[in-house]
Amino acid sequence: MSFDIDVCRRMGPDAEVALRFASGAGLTALFGPSGAGKTSLLSMVAGLLRPDAGHIRVAGETVFDAAAGIDVPTARRFAGYVFQDARLFPHLRVRANLRYGMRRATEQTMTLDEMAAFLGIAPLLDRWPRSLSGGEAQRVAIGRALLSGPRFLLMDEPLAALDHARRGEVMGLIERVRDELGLPILYVSHDRGEVDRLAATVVEMR
Numbered sequence: 001m002s003f004d005i006d007v008c009r010r011m012g013p014d015a016e017v018a019l020r021f022a023s024g025a026g027l028t029a030l031f032g033p034s035g036a037g038k039t040s041l042l043s044m045v046a047g048l049l050r051p052d053a054g055h056i057r058v059a060g061e062t063v064f065d066a067a068a069g070i071d072v073p074t075a076r077r078f079a080g081y082v083f084q085d086a087r088l089f090p091h092l093r094v095r096a097n098l099r100y101g102m103r104r105a106t107e108q109t110m111t112l113d114e115m116a117a118f119l120g121i122a123p124l125l126d127r128w129p130r131s132l133s134g135g136e137a138q139r140v141a142i143g144r145a146l147l148s149g150p151r152f153l154l155m156d157e158p159l160a161a162l163d164h165a166r167r168g169e170v171m172g173l174i175e176r177v178r179d180e181l182g183l184p185i186l187y188v189s190h191d192r193g194e195v196d197r198l199a200a201t202v203v204e205m206r
Helices: 038-046 094-102 112-119 134-146 164-181 192-198
Strands: 003-012 015-022 027-031 053-058 061-065 079-082 152-156 185-189 201-204
Touching (some): 015 038, 015 201, 027 192, 038 053, 038 079, 038 152, 038 185, 079 134, 094 112, 094 134, 112 134, 164 185, 164 192
Parallel strands (some): 027 185, 027 201, 079 152, 152 185
Antiparallel strands (some): 003 015, 003 053, 053 061
């Protein structure tokens, strides 16, 4: 299950995002400094930003092809998106945040309780987001993305806001997701050690 991406988009008079790569199974990392276009590329894969040219295929399915006139709507791409900040709904407890993700799913591979056990967040289900540590909040965000029934995951620097200990914990969780759930993962980072540990394919962007 892989990514096949060949896109170009003009971002302004002096900047553009242009990238071509094909990855194998597992986690594919987009590595490079801030401003290289990594998050813009994730937005194109998610359907939030439209390329000017090229194509995007995920696990063999074409979600965008400029020449063929294919542009699958964001909701029908079934991407699970995990941001740098967890972006949990502050007015909903953890359980309700997870249930919100389930509203998008057309099928489920795990129940909410099974997902909570898999992620180690069962003790957190009745807590408010404001009471969570950064690592706990990111675990919940990953759970919400997984419960949405995604065909693939997009992760935008999910460890950047965490301290060293929490980074190690969440990185171990991402490895479990990578190895046990079999979803294609497109992962953004500017940390070389992080991508070397997690990624089967590293795409360097400058």
